[in-house]
Amino acid sequence: MSVHTLCAMLAGLLAGCAMFPLSAAVPPRNAVDPAITAPIAKALDAVQRMPGSYPTVAAVVVQGDAPPWFHVRGPVRPGDAAPADARTLFYIASQTKSFMGLLGAVLDRRGVLPLDTTLAAVWPSLRLPAPADPRRITLADLLSHEEGLTTHTLNFVTAYVRDIPAADYPRWLESEVQVRDPGFRYANIGDLIYGAALEAHTGRNWHDWLNEAVLAPLQLQNEVTSRPSQVVPARIVSNYQWDGHAWHPVAPKSDALMHAAGGLFASANGMARWMQANLGLSDAGDALQPGDFARAQEPVADARLSDGQIDCSGYSLGWYTCTYKGQHALMHGGAYVGTVSMTVLVPSARAGLSLVVNSDSAMEGFELEVMKAFIGLATGGEGEGARLDAAVSAFPARLAALVTKRKKALVESRADAAGAGSTWQPDAAALQACTGRFHDDLFGTLWVRSGAEGLTADIGARHLVLEPVRPGLFAAADGTLDVPEPMTCQPEAGVLEWRGRRFRSQAGR
Incomplete structure (x- = not known):
């Protein structure tokens, strides 16, 4: 955005x-x-x-x-x-x-x-x-x-x-x-x-x-x-x-x-x-x-x-x-x-x-x-x-022209993110591995939860819905017509990456 x-x-x-x-x-x-x-x-x-x-x-x-x-x-x-x-x-x-x-x-x-x-x-x-x-x-x-x-x-x-x-x-x-x-x-x-x-x-x-x-x-x-x-x-x-x-x-x-x-x-x-x-x-x-x-x-x-x-x-x-x-x-x-x-x-x-x-x-x-x-x-x-x-x-x-531009940007961003026909459908375990509390000193605490909307993330005043794209990659949409942004999950490292920042797991803290 x-x-x-x-x-x-x-x-x-x-x-x-x-x-x-x-x-x-x-x-x-x-x-x-x-x-x-x-x-x-x-x-x-x-x-x-x-x-x-x-x-x-x-x-x-x-x-x-x-x-x-x-x-x-x-x-x-x-x-x-x-x-x-x-x-x-x-x-x-x-x-x-x-x-x-x-x-x-x-x-x-x-x-x-x-x-x-x-x-x-x-x-x-x-x-x-x-x-x-x-x-x-x-x-x-x-x-x-x-x-x-x-x-x-x-x-x-x-x-x-x-x-x-x-x-x-x-x-x-x-x-x-x-x-x-x-x-x-x-x-x-x-x-x-x-x-x-x-x-x-x-x-x-x-x-x-x-x-x-x-x-x-x-x-x-x-x-x-x-x-x-x-x-x-x-x-x-x-x-x-x-x-x-x-x-x-x-x-x-x-x-x-x-x-x-x-x-x-x-x-x-x-x-x-x-x-x-x-x-x-x-x-x-x-x-x-x-x-x-x-x-x-x-x-x-x-x-x-x-x-x-x-x-x-x-x-x-x-x-x-x-x-x-x-x-x-x-x-x-x-x-x-x-x-x-x-x-x-x-x-x-x-x-x-x-x-x-x-x-x-x-x-x-x-x-x-x-x-x-x-x-x-x-x-x-x-x-x-x-x-x-x-x-x-x-x-x-x-x-x-604006409506067309927005639709085109959305289609192109999804195509670029998905790559060659990816149809990844993560199971509950894969989703659960990316949930929890993550933190970046500047952006603050990022809470990722699994619920009725699927995987969601809340950070400050911002609510994001995470759409699976391919293993470890989600498209983070904020409910507006702007293009979703990539968010990557590295559960083995306890890290989420979004907007160039590395949010580290705060599990147990």
Whole structure:
């Protein structure tokens, strides 16, 4: 399973993978301009009627002094009578980074944790692979994705398996990160390290700091949360994947998987308030200052993402800075299994759009087109209705291509794993030999059991069904439409291998 990131959302759809001065103030309005909202609502409704698009959508537009415009359609869970509303919570994944960027700016101003603090100042004994130098990597580098580090294991574990305690980060940074080329590269690692560094320096975790320093001052603590366990389950929307014929549910993230790079659920109400605050349309009181938002929004990294229509050339502490038809915008998106979201701000128009759907049915491409259209509509541009019509017309083919790609990958992976016509059917003894408790220091404890589902494995928040492929080899499926991963069993050695890690038997311990 791959970690969906904003870089994938942009880089895959574009050619590769600030605060702006305001124009003349928009006169106060009694409502958001329908010339903006009507084409967007029409497009969202048209796509939602298509089989396999998305069960539920929440969109909100803010503009000047007008009350927000909401477009929330669909159930909290398909088949349930309860409809979603402006207080329903959706997982917004990597949009968390824009919140963390503001947190970083606030704590810098307050002197709690200056952004020019280095990793060596937080962890004096930290060693990184050469030529990476903890004395030269700052917290600002982390939040702007210029830290020069990369990792596969830490991203995967925190997103899909378990929480890594802040105290363990120095150990895993020494063994699990590699040095990459300098400059900007979007990934989770920077925000993950910032969250751990914040706790190491202050003794309080990023969840508590975000609540105290950002969410509470913006009156968002009841509309944005990093701890879903503290929310009534009926407020959290379910996520889904489409296999071409039916929906496959994806369980909402648990607290253990809510990390600093992708760890927030938010409502349409919450995203409206969030956009208004970032656009300077609402009062954050004395706790937050305009300079906090300016610091978080000012581009500091060279992003260089473009499809020839929209150019995202900069990245701040948590926002891409983009240009479309000569108009400037800030944006950040988020994607995870069964959900895709994005938020775009157009400071010159004092307007913003936040959009989230509870499926990953080729949504990145569609939401990118909606984002472009919104920038144009908010600034009085022409031709955006036609852009949205084209995006709607193109959607069935996009979805069909995704379904075909997933099916092909599944067939090919099974064929590669099975080899020449293997039809291995292990007996009870062969299965039993691979059961028990296995452990890897980074991933944690892997429990393998034999039951009604056959052989299953549980590790952290992840449940896997192990399908026999050939002697000693299983295909580990997690219930999503992603390709199963190989897991090998060596009972004589007391070892399971999965994702390049050796889990050793803990029998008798």
